[in-house]
Amino acid sequence: xxxxxxxxxxxxxxxxxxxxxxxxxxxxxxxxxxxxxxxxxxxxxxxxxxxxxxxxxxxxxxxxxxxxxxxxxxxxxxxxxxxxxxxxxxxxxxxxxxxxxxxxxxxxxxxxxxxxxxxxxxxxxxxxxxxxxxxxxxxxxxxxxxxxxxxxxxxxxxxxxxxxxxxxxxxxxxxxxxxxxxxxxxxxxxxxxxxxxxxxxxxxxxxxxxxxxxxxxxxxxxxxxxxxxxxxxxxxxxxxxxxxxxxxxxxxxxxxxxxxxxxxxxxxxxxxxxxxxxxxxxxxxxxxxxxxxxxxxxxxxxxxxxxxxxxxxxxxxxxxxxxxxxxxxxxxxxxxxxxxxxxxxxxxxxxxxxxxxxxxxxxxxxxxxxxxxxxxxxxxxxxxxxxxxxxxxxxxxxxxxxxxxxxxxxxxxxxxxxxxxxxx
Numbered sequence: 001x002x003x004x005x006x007x008x009x010x011x012x013x014x015x016x017x018x019x020x021x022x023x024x025x026x027x028x029x030x031x032x033x034x035x036x037x038x039x040x041x042x043x044x045x046x047x048x049x050x051x052x053x054x055x056x057x058x059x060x061x062x063x064x065x066x067x068x069x070x071x072x073x074x075x076x077x078x079x080x081x082x083x084x085x086x087x088x089x090x091x092x093x094x095x096x097x098x099x100x101x102x103x104x105x106x107x108x109x110x111x112x113x114x115x116x117x118x119x120x121x122x123x124x125x126x127x128x129x130x131x132x133x134x135x136x137x138x139x140x141x142x143x144x145x146x147x148x149x150x151x152x153x154x155x156x157x158x159x160x161x162x163x164x165x166x167x168x169x170x171x172x173x174x175x176x177x178x179x180x181x182x183x184x185x186x187x188x189x190x191x192x193x194x195x196x197x198x199x200x201x202x203x204x205x206x207x208x209x210x211x212x213x214x215x216x217x218x219x220x221x222x223x224x225x226x227x228x229x230x231x232x233x234x235x236x237x238x239x240x241x242x243x244x245x246x247x248x249x250x251x252x253x254x255x256x257x258x259x260x261x262x263x264x265x266x267x268x269x270x271x272x273x274x275x276x277x278x279x280x281x282x283x284x285x286x287x288x289x290x291x292x293x294x295x296x297x298x299x300x301x302x303x304x305x306x307x308x309x310x311x312x313x314x315x316x317x318x319x320x321x322x323x324x325x326x327x328x329x330x331x332x333x334x335x336x337x338x339x340x341x342x343x344x345x346x347x348x349x350x351x352x353x354x355x356x357x358x359x360x361x362x363x364x365x366x367x368x369x370x371x372x373x374x375x376x377x378x379x380x381x382x383x384x385x386x387x388x389x390x391x392x393x394x395x396x397x398x399x400x401x402x403x404x405x406x407x408x409x410x411x412x413x414x415x416x417x418x419x420x421x422x423x424x
Contacts, residue, residue: 006284009150015141021195028188030165060124068128069355070216089189096182135354140202151338156280163273205347220352232406243388252381275327293409296336302329304392311385
């Protein structure tokens with residue numbers, strides 16, 4: 001059995017460069033989302049305009065994902081990643097320009113809004129390509145025996161940048177204004193664009209160049225939906241976020257249930273995020289490849305229990321504690337899922353599997369927010385969260401019982417075999 005090395009992936013220079021540019025990209029994307037939401041609401045004073053922003057990004061990202069996966073498998077990954085970043089820089093600069101004093105004084109509010117929506121839609125198109133491209137590229141930066149460690153560091157980087165970006169976006173709006181904040185975002189994207197050239201071009205592993213788009217998409221979907229381990233892992237993650245998540249209605253709890261105000265709202269978000277980040281970093285030292293399937297099932301089950309406790313709580317300290325441990329379980333499940341996908345996906349299908357993963361994760365986040373809002377309206381926020389957590393527990397029990405390959409999954413043998421391959 002190979003010894004666990006918490007820094008295995010970090011021993012490869014290109015992977016370190018990738019982490020740095022991914023942090024810059026996610027930080028920029030997260031900040032940009034916060035700033036645009038603020039700016040659009042300031043222009044419209046209408047909550048519906050915020051829903052339009054979500055739809056503008058979600059629709060192209062979801063429906064173009066399968067086609068994007070086909071393209072990613074056919075193209076060289078470094079150059080495709082470079083193109084995505086370059087196009088993202090155009091979006092960032094466009095938003096920076098739209099918030100300039102000249103545009104605000106010469107254009108109508110309707111024209112500015114339509115332009116912002118158009119750029120957000122274009123961002124959704126890029127998002128369809130970013131997910132499968134990044135998923136495919138990681139496997140080309142480190143050897144197979146370092147995949148679990150690479151998945152952990154990559155997930156931790158994404159989560160940390162996402163949380164820090166949301167925090168920075170709000171503070172920078174207050175300190176330097178929307179326009180200057182978007183200028184900083186543009187510079188972060190340009191930094192990522194410079195860094196990506198420090199990564200060398202990678203081989204195209206899918207040699208089936210004569211395969212039609214229809215055949216390619218069919219093969220990708222067939223692989224995912226016929227592999228019980230991958231399908232089970234994706235389904236568990238989607239169900240947990242779709243029914244078990246309550247992030248979209250944290251404001252209701254902070255204001256009406258816990259009487260904690262804006263500071264309490266920030267603390268609730270921080271509790272969930274900090275639990276995830278701490279756990280993901282801890283998994284670099286504590287390997288999760290042994291009894292992998294059981295760990296995934298237990299982590300999702302634990303997440304559901306924590307959300308039930310949060311929904312029932314009327315005490316701030318108990319709510320914070322429940323969310324922290326929900327974050328802990330969420331961090332474990334995220335790392336386990338990414339490790340399963342990296343180790344179980346054939347090299348020639350990484351783009352298509354990454355695209356399906358983006359569809360599952362992306363749809364569950366947006367649709368989960370819709371589900372939480374509707375359920376809270378019908379049942380009230382506490383009961384809605386408790387019902388969602390209960391549904392999560394039921395689904396975990398069903399999949400754990402019916403999906404034997406996932407339940408008995410142990411990835412340690414795959415890691416040991418990959419070490420043997422390196423030695424020979």
